[in-house]
Amino acid sequence: MPLKALTGNASGFFIWFDIANKKEYYATPINHYRNKIVHIKNSKYRHIFYDPHFSIPKASPKRNQTAVNKHFIKTKLLDMEDPFEEQLGRLVINFINCRLDTYENAYRDFFCLYGFELLSNTKIKTKDQKNNQLKIDYESPDDFKRITRHYFDSAQRNLIKLQNQFKDCINYVYNLNNNGKDENYNHITKFQAFAIKNDMIKYSEKVDMLYATSPIFNNSLQHVKLSELNKLLNKDEINIQTGNKYSSLELSSILFVVLNELINNNITIKICKNCGRYFIPLNRHAEVYCDLPHINNTKKTCRELGARTSYTKTINEVEGLLIYRRTYQKRLMELSRNVNATDEEKEKFNTWKKSAQSKIKEFKSGKIDEKELNDWMIKNRDF
Numbered sequence: 001m002p003l004k005a006l007t008g009n010a011s012g013f014f015i016w017f018d019i020a021n022k023k024e025y026y027a028t029p030i031n032h033y034r035n036k037i038v039h040i041k042n043s044k045y046r047h048i049f050y051d052p053h054f055s056i057p058k059a060s061p062k063r064n065q066t067a068v069n070k071h072f073i074k075t076k077l078l079d080m081e082d083p084f085e086e087q088l089g090r091l092v093i094n095f096i097n098c099r100l101d102t103y104e105n106a107y108r109d110f111f112c113l114y115g116f117e118l119l120s121n122t123k124i125k126t127k128d129q130k131n132n133q134l135k136i137d138y139e140s141p142d143d144f145k146r147i148t149r150h151y152f153d154s155a156q157r158n159l160i161k162l163q164n165q166f167k168d169c170i171n172y173v174y175n176l177n178n179n180g181k182d183e184n185y186n187h188i189t190k191f192q193a194f195a196i197k198n199d200m201i202k203y204s205e206k207v208d209m210l211y212a213t214s215p216i217f218n219n220s221l222q223h224v225k226l227s228e229l230n231k232l233l234n235k236d237e238i239n240i241q242t243g244n245k246y247s248s249l250e251l252s253s254i255l256f257v258v259l260n261e262l263i264n265n266n267i268t269i270k271i272c273k274n275c276g277r278y279f280i281p282l283n284r285h286a287e288v289y290c291d292l293p294h295i296n297n298t299k300k301t302c303r304e305l306g307a308r309t310s311y312t313k314t315i316n317e318v319e320g321l322l323i324y325r326r327t328y329q330k331r332l333m334e335l336s337r338n339v340n341a342t343d344e345e346k347e348k349f350n351t352w353k354k355s356a357q358s359k360i361k362e363f364k365s366g367k368i369d370e371k372e373l374n375d376w377m378i379k380n381r382d383f
Helices: 065-072 090-097 103-114 141-173 187-197 201-206 226-233 251-264 302-311 319-337 343-364 370-380
Strands: 014-018 023-027 035-039 046-050 084-087 208-210 245-247 297-301
Touching: 014 251, 023 090, 046 084, 046 103, 084 090, 090 103, 090 141, 090 251, 103 141, 141 187, 141 251, 187 251, 201 251, 297 302, 319 343, 319 370, 343 370
Parallel strands: none
Antiparallel strands: 014 023, 014 245, 023 084, 035 046, 208 245
16 A cells, blocks of 8 residues: 555554664644644754643634634644654653643643544543544634543543553663562563563554655555665665554554664663653763753753752762862872872873763763762772
8 A cells, every 4th residue: 555545644643763863753643732843953854842832813803713723723634754753762751751640731741742643542431422523623722622631531541551551561671660670681571571471462463564664665665676776775865764664543552662662772761860750861871860841940851950950969968079079189289299299190190080070070961870970989089
């Protein structure tokens, strides 16, 4: 079936991955309500953000307010050629961090980014189901919230169970609860064992896979000759995001696909030391703060705030900084008093100082925690 038939459709959720650049791409119908869909510099694909300042303008005397509402709360249809882009694994991270206690929180944390398409199979709890189905456009914000709330309320209990199941899985695989259980096994083995024991394998049964990418095959899944494929791959404009596209209308199945991709490619998941949310380190495994907006400060991330908090501690509260100060003062005094100090001794001191200051810089930026800083200073103070 050609991909052209999928482009512009009203239904479906597709996701695919670019492991090398740590990106994931997805295509799905999305309602333009309280979100911002933009193209960011250096990216040819779209990004979605929650927009707390979203508002619908009042209609002019020549326009009907309902028509204006429909324009601003109209579904952007599935578009495989212009997908949404985000950090690899963000869909799973956003779901397990999602506040599912209320419709408003769940919409802000998750559904404004991914739409309600993944709940379209939910049996909604209402007698008048015909007038409570997801639509292409809505007459007003109240109309949109009334219908989507039906889906959330009907699915809420199962969503909480699903979230807890994936949290338990991630905690076990990455040993985030520090119980040390099965820590000698690799992540893939632990994931497979957990999935089998907790009946998660069934999630993979409701996933379709496309064995081609539209940039290569010109919107078609038809076979091409190897020689023709090589010509296409050698063109500068061709961009292979990576192999397969996955599709499902089941949220559990999409989550399973993403988590499986992360684990099989050795992508780490951690818990932020500052806010307690799950995150994927951007640069180093040693990162301890997430790059998510802080719960009480949307303009700064936990990494920025957490690092600042650690840095503002007095020197006597951080053992590693105290060891650095004592060692630095002791060695500097010894060198200044020793008129026979050799160039080798001076160079040794300068090398230690640069290394120690580099570690302190990592601590200030949140890349290592206090324990790692303390351990390094203790190990290297007798240089």
